[in-house]
Amino acid sequence: MYLLHADNTEQLNQALRVNMLEFNAQHFDAERQALGFKYLDKQHELVAGISGHVFGNWLLISWLWCAESARGNGLAESLLTSLENAAIEMGAVQAQLDTLDFQAKPFYEKRGYQVKYQLNNYPLSGTRYFMEKPLVAAK
Secondary structure, three states: OOOOOOOOOHHHHHHHHHHHHHHHHOOOOOOEEEEEEEEEOOOOOEEEEEEEEEEOOEEEEEEEEEOHHHOOOOHHHHHHHHHHHHHHHOOOOEEEEEEEOOOOHHHHHHOOOEEEEEEEOOOOOOEEEEEEEEOOOOO
16 A cells, blocks of 8 residues: 655655666666866856766766856857767767756857757747757767
């Protein structure tokens, strides 16, 4: 007999994540390899960073953030290029990310990313874009 319990905790979320990753690992011959870069200021405070992971042939970009005070200095482009190049060295041939309508869609489009799918009215009246780009080794 099973009993249903309400549980809105992060512990449940983490337990489900771990169990799903274990289950999925039985069906994939690839491991997730974490990847990230950051810029620090003179006080060693984070001013910009990017993170994601390589999973098989894919670079999956999770986060790209730049402090408002550091924007316009090319840090985001440098971070994205560094992440893509490192992913290529690890065997990635495609990159995937998502962004919101008020975030960086034009930034990514200028760097070769194309919208593959979008969620309208997300979460209420915005748009979430899922973007991809083929990765090509620098010559």
